[in-house]
Amino acid sequence: MIDLYTASTGNGRRATIALEECGLSYKVHKLDLAQGDAKKPDFLKINPAAAVPAIVDPDGPGGKALMLAQSGAIVLYCAEKSGKLIPKDPAKRAEAYQWFMQATTDVAPTSSNIFYISSHVPVKDPANTAYFEQKLLAQCAVVDKQLQGRDYIAGEMSIADVALYPIVAGRKALIDAAPGLANLKAWAARMAARPAVAKAIAANG
Numbered sequence: 001m002i003d004l005y006t007a008s009t010g011n012g013r014r015a016t017i018a019l020e021e022c023g024l025s026y027k028v029h030k031l032d033l034a035q036g037d038a039k040k041p042d043f044l045k046i047n048p049a050a051a052v053p054a055i056v057d058p059d060g061p062g063g064k065a066l067m068l069a070q071s072g073a074i075v076l077y078c079a080e081k082s083g084k085l086i087p088k089d090p091a092k093r094a095e096a097y098q099w100f101m102q103a104t105t106d107v108a109p110t111s112s113n114i115f116y117i118s119s120h121v122p123v124k125d126p127a128n129t130a131y132f133e134q135k136l137l138a139q140c141a142v143v144d145k146q147l148q149g150r151d152y153i154a155g156e157m158s159i160a161d162v163a164l165y166p167i168v169a170g171r172k173a174l175i176d177a178a179p180g181l182a183n184l185k186a187w188a189a190r191m192a193a194r195p196a197v198a199k200a201i202a203a204n205g
């Protein structure tokens with residue numbers, strides 16, 4: 001049984017969706033970030049970076065316990081452990097890696113910037129928020145094009161979909177209000193309807 005340390009955030013949901021989609025059993029430990037749970041000594045032993053998600057797998061590689069942070073790394077770990085979500089065909093696999101990276105290193109940071117710029121930075125300016133919202137929509141437009149004629153980003157359900165979905169779901173109001181993006185909106189509805197995704201969102205909050 002994998003212990004999952006998470007919170008109601010996109011990164012937390014990404015890890016939970018990966019565990020569910022891969023059929024791995026896990027126990028949820030919810031952290032209250034506003035109360036500083038991530039900075040408490042017990043959790044820092046698991047992730048010194050003081051951030052969720054993190055997992056502890058008592059049955060890690062070689063039968064040894066494994067502690068792992070970073071939502072993207074957790075998605076990859078679950079996929080490798082279960083043999084799911086990574087296409088067998090090398091070309092499709094490479095494509096899944098490309099879009100996994102687009103979600104984790106392009107789209108997710110843009111979404112985080114919207115959050116920090118509108119609520120955390122010392123000087124707030126709506127124009128800066130608008131800049132990053134437009135950037136996010138432009139990144140979404142690239143995925144929308146990729147989804148033309150495809151149900152899932154790399155053709156089959158993969159790590160790319162797991163990595164992107166929580167961000168798109170978290171920015172639903174912005175994306176729904178934007179013109180076009182029909183393929184992306186249909187994909188988001190398809191993802192939401194997957195039993196594993198719905199179960200993960202319910203478990204993670």
Ligand SMILES: N[C@@H](CCC(=O)N[C@@H](CS)C(=O)NCC(=O)O)C(=O)O
Nearest residue numbers: 009011033038051052053070071072
């Ligand atoms: N790149 C990391 C980001 C992790 C991260 O920033 N987590 C946030 C929540 S989404 C967090 O735990 N922040 C600590 C805090 O707010 O105390 C990942 O993908 O896991």
